[in-house]
Amino acid sequence: MKLTRRLTLAAFAGTLALGVAMPAFAADLIAIITPSHDNPFFKAEAVGAEAKAKELGYETLVLVHDDDANKQSQLIDTAIGRGAKAIILDNAGSEASIAAVQKAKDAGVPSFLIDREINATGVAVSQIVSNNYQGAQLGAEEFVKLMGESGNYVELLGREADLNAGIRSKGYHDIIDEYPEMKMVAQQSANWSQTEGYSKMETILQANPDIKGVISGNDTMAMGAIAALQAAGRKDVIVVGFDGSNDVRDSIKSGGIKATVLQPAYAQAQMAVEQADTYIKTGKGPAEEKQLMDCVLINADNAAKLETFALKD
């Protein structure tokens, strides 16, 4: 009787051990969580991260939080539940995301942030973000030059909960406000969205037909704005964006949008996966948690070299 029981137990323990050991034979999992892929910028991040993860022998779980902090929290739970070894995250808000990243850390899953930073250090392993201020200054300098240092203009802002919306606007104004003849006649948020960019531009144009330029916090809103301007027959208005998407590249080449600022989204995502890989294998993080990636001005001179958020040499 006793022997049978012992045998059963041993068998049970064996099965259990086998069950636990099993996943070790499968590839480790990296979760890649970004905003919606409707915006090609976020799609490029996800594609870049996934390609690098596969190259390094990982399985991937690609998810989108649609800029909803609650949804992001659920996706972090999913990643933890699925036993992810690391999370690559373009987060849904610089304050609201701190708790979600902390939750993953508490569960033993390290996070590697890209594109947007959070207002805390020591929670994520890395925060690899574009130097939005440097990029915005490049965009603003080009905008001011195109405007001849004077005239009425409109600013389209990104989503307010996103720190990048504020920092880009600050970078723009730290340059533009130094020119007393540059006058901002309207400033509105179009929430990073192309459709909102279109409708906001339409309304603004009705109230302010005397505008000479539009500076936008990202490329999708700039695409919306240029479409509205063209629909109204206003091909004279100077539009400048931010991101460096292929859509805007094509618009620059055909004489629509005048300039944008490239954020190296693809390289950034790949760098995050490389740092995650090192961390998984050695437990070592980068020398500094917050890392800035410089942006590059894109105009008619170099637009042809731009492809999927990277400049060809």
Added chain:
Amino acid sequence: MPNFRAAAAISLAITLVLPGCKIIKTPTAEEAAAEASGGFAPDKQVADLWDSKVIPFLQQRAGIFQEVFALSKSDLDAAAARYGHKEKDGTAPWTFAAKVSGTIVKAETKSRAAYLEADVDGDGKGDVRIQIGPVIKGTAIRDSLDFVNFNEFKNQIQWAEFGKAFNTHVYGLTLEKLSREGLEGKKVEALGAYPLPPTGQPALLTPATLTIGG
């Protein structure tokens, strides 16, 4: 009687409370702004650092511009080790500390992003541009310093405000008082910093000190 008691209680209370009174100084606009942004006051931080750390650091670190520039072309690592600084990770270019001593061959003062072009080797051609504002591009002074670090700031916004505060400080201290007339042909001495320019483009130096002679 009850009235008397109440009055006594009140006067006692007043006597007790009075010594607890404190005279509070009305905060200056600067202090109020710092309070509103959670104690972050980049202008004050920069003003406090300027004479004690920034200028001594640049004086000690800077090389003669033409030597720094030539070394950065022939051996970037060596130039970076001697004169350069950048954040450990990320993709920012090296920023070099340099001293310029030369002759002004061109003064672009029509644009608000005004600059002087200086000839440092006597060939009559401009070798370096020195920003004189009011629009000062970039954050070269901040980026040249090895004792300030992005990771010690809350976020990019504060890091950016800190970077701009150096430009504002040097403009108020020196550049604003500069005469914008008849600059060409005069001697110029500057101590400052510039980021490694893209190939083929001139170096753009942000001065920390600037003297224009006869």
